[in-house]
Amino acid sequence: MLNQILSKVMVRLSSLKITVVCLFSLFVLVFVGTLAQVSYGIYQTQQRFFLSAFVWFDTGLGFSIPIMPGAELIGSIMIINLVAAIWTRNLLSVKKLGLGLMHVGMILLLVGAWITSAAGIESQMAIKEGQTATYSESSRVNELVFESSLNETQNKEYVISQDYLEKNTLVEDIQLPFTIKLLKVWPNAWLRRTSDLDNSQVKGLGQSISVAPKPLATQDNELNFFTVKIEILNKEGGSEGIWIVSRGLGAKQTVIIDDVSYDMSIRSERYYYPFTIKLKDFTHDVYPGTQIPKNFSSLVELNDSETGENRDVLVYMNHPLRYRGHTFFQASYGENNTLSVLQVVKNPGWTLPYASCLMISFGLCLHFLIKLAAFSNRQRKKVKG
Amino acid sequence: MYECANSYVDMNDRNIKYRVAGVLFLVFILIGFSGCEKQAGVQVYTVAKPEVQLKLPTQSDLTWTKPSSWKELDASGMRIGSFSIEGTNSQQAQVSIVRLAGSAGSLLANVNRWRGQLRLESMSSDELGSVVSERKIGSASVNFVSLESKVSLAQDNVLSKMVVAIIRKDSGSLFVKLMGPSKLVSDNEVTFNQFVASIKHK
Numbered sequence: 001m002l003n004q005i006l007s008k009v010m011v012r013l014s015s016l017k018i019t020v021v022c023l024f025s026l027f028v029l030v031f032v033g034t035l036a037q038v039s040y041g042i043y044q045t046q047q048r049f050f051l052s053a054f055v056w057f058d059t060g061l062g063f064s065i066p067i068m069p070g071a072e073l074i075g076s077i078m079i080i081n082l083v084a085a086i087w088t089r090n091l092l093s094v095k096k097l098g099l100g101l102m103h104v105g106m107i108l109l110l111v112g113a114w115i116t117s118a119a120g121i122e123s124q125m126a127i128k129e130g131q132t133a134t135y136s137e138s139s140r141v142n143e144l145v146f147e148s149s150l151n152e153t154q155n156k157e158y159v160i161s162q163d164y165l166e167k168n169t170l171v172e173d174i175q176l177p178f179t180i181k182l183l184k185v186w187p188n189a190w191l192r193r194t195s196d197l198d199n200s201q202v203k204g205l206g207q208s209i210s211v212a213p214k215p216l217a218t219q220d221n222e223l224n225f226f227t228v229k230i231e232i233l234n235k236e237g238g239s240e241g242i243w244i245v246s247r248g249l250g251a252k253q254t255v256i257i258d259d260v261s262y263d264m265s266i267r268s269e270r271y272y273y274p275f276t277i278k279l280k281d282f283t284h285d286v287y288p289g290t291q292i293p294k295n296f297s298s299l300v301e302l303n304d305s306e307t308g309e310n311r312d313v314l315v316y317m318n319h320p321l322r323y324r325g326h327t328f329f330q331a332s333y334g335e336n337n338t339l340s341v342l343q344v345v346k347n348p349g350w351t352l353p354y355a356s357c358l359m360i361s362f363g364l365c366l367h368f369l370i371k372l373a374a375f376s377n378r379q380r381k382k383v384k385g
Numbered sequence: 386m387y388e389c390a391n392s393y394v395d396m397n398d399r400n401i402k403y404r405v406a407g408v409l410f411l412v413f414i415l416i417g418f419s420g421c422e423k424q425a426g427v428q429v430y431t432v433a434k435p436e437v438q439l440k441l442p443t444q445s446d447l448t449w450t451k452p453s454s455w456k457e458l459d460a461s462g463m464r465i466g467s468f469s470i471e472g473t474n475s476q477q478a479q480v481s482i483v484r485l486a487g488s489a490g491s492l493l494a495n496v497n498r499w500r501g502q503l504r505l506e507s508m509s510s511d512e513l514g515s516v517v518s519e520r521k522i523g524s525a526s527v528n529f530v531s532l533e534s535k536v537s538l539a540q541d542n543v544l545s546k547m548v549v550a551i552i553r554k555d556s557g558s559l560f561v562k563l564m565g566p567s568k569l570v571s572d573n574e575v576t577f578n579q580f581v582a583s584i585k586h587k
Contacts, residue, residue, distance in 0.1 A: 152434075153433060153434055154432065154433055155434050156429065156430070156431055157432055158427055159429070159430065160426070160427055173427035175427055194494070208498065272432065
């Protein structure tokens with residue numbers, strides 16, 4: 001009984017109609033997503049169309065409605081559809097192994113995309129010649145940081161990600177020596193210096209600043225002025241004051257809690273590494289007599305105190321530095337060729353698309369050979385018959 | 386693509402267990418990834434202090450001549466220029482240059498904000514004339530605001546004084562502010578006026 005119900009459900013799920021609908025939806029999604037890049041920019045389009053289960057439309061009435069499935073939902077349905085197809089058609093049997101491998105390859109491709117979107121991180125590391133970098137920064141996401149001096153050479157940083165600040169109203173943590181109450185969060189804001197508002201309850205720079213919401217930046221060279229209005233409470237629950245902290249404020253603001261001074265600010269989200277990278281030399285070659293770039297390269301010194309690794313690496317086009325799960329590509333430069341910007345990519349699923357392509361190609365060849373063998377067998381029988 | 390679209394093979398009990406386990410495994414993987422958060426809550430790092438304090442980009446389209454007795458400080462925050470003036474008895478006055486977009490509020494609102502800083506009562510627009518004077522420097526007309534406190538701001542019985550020059554241009558408003566102990570500010574007013582006149586676009 002159970003077997004029969006299960007079989008029926010699996011047959012439904014493996015329907016070719018679902019496959020066609022999914023492929024068509026993907027086609028529409030890619031088309032609409034491409035057009036949407038004009039008004040939303042590439043980052044927002046990726047988030048709204050490809051890294052979400054639904055594409056939401058803001059009705060302007062305070063709520064949003066889903067208007068079409070996003071790539072996450074379509075991908076999930078396709079995986080279920082492929083698994084069901086393998087099951088019902090017994091594609092892993094010897095005779096159908098070619099088809100089976102192609103299906104598994106497809107599943108691997110989709111799972112790879114999922115891993116990349118969920119766990120992949122892209123950031124940028126800007127290093128001046130002669131300087132050493134220990135972290136890279138996100139070009140899109142921000143974080144709230146409280147820095148206190150630990151000793152003469154070290155600082156302690158308490159960092160809360162933008163994502164966490166947007167989803168919570170209270171930041172309380174055993175590691176944090178105070179509690180942060182989020183009174184208001186602006187993903188992007190206009191800041192205006194003014195004296196016409198009653199901001200007397202706000203301390204610091206925010207006292208003479210009015211904040212108004214601003215649509216999210218769409219262009220790559222625009223910054224979002226992520227801004228928060230926070231109340232800091234000491235461990236006894238007493239208020240230490242209200243502050244406005246914004247990416248748009250150049251300066252750090254100081255708050256003193258239990259005789260410890262903390263510099264607070266909002267900065268690009270940072271990723272610290274257990275190794276350091278020093279830029280020894282940046283070279284920007286042009287074709288003689290022109291300004292056409294021929295080659296950009298960064299000579300860096302990699303130093304890892306944990307593994308004892310210390311070596312020089314030349315990073316240039318198509319020759320990134322790969323180290324401990326991170327890939328460093330030459331991305332940009334500046335300040336009269338004394339500053340190099342490396343794009344740092346961490347993608348735990350980077351091998352999956354290669355494995356999947358190999359599997360699909362191998363599956364196709366195998367299926368062709370199996371069919372060819374069956375066909376020649378039949379021909380031979382015909383001739384004999 | 387599918388060879389036997391509507392036929393499915395017999396499934397015995399053992400087979401089905403493996404298959405159910407396989408599908409459940411896949412579903413768990415997917416649920417696991419969909420719930421992935423890159424960072425959650427508070428992260429604490431111990432980091433080396435920055436080697437050099439990064440200097441914010443200053444408004445490089447402006448130039449000025451710094452009086453020799455003034456000490457230039459690092460520009461920080463909204464300040465594009467910052468100076469300190471040393472007086473006797475380790476008294477100190479500060480000069481700051483801030484540029485803001487647009488008119489940056491009405492003159493009255495600004496004057497009352499500064500009066501607030503000196504613990505003076507707000508004034509009405511009719512009284513503005515007593516503290517604001519207008520002078521022509523080059524082609525621009527500059528408003529000079531001069532305010533003096535009536536009580537000591539710190540507990541040192543020294544009154545404070547503030548002189549602000551407001552230069553309005555199409556590109557925005559420039560506020561040059563001198564603030565410190567009354568005597569030190571008064572002594573430096575002539576130098577301050579010369580400094581304001583020296584601020585030019587490159």
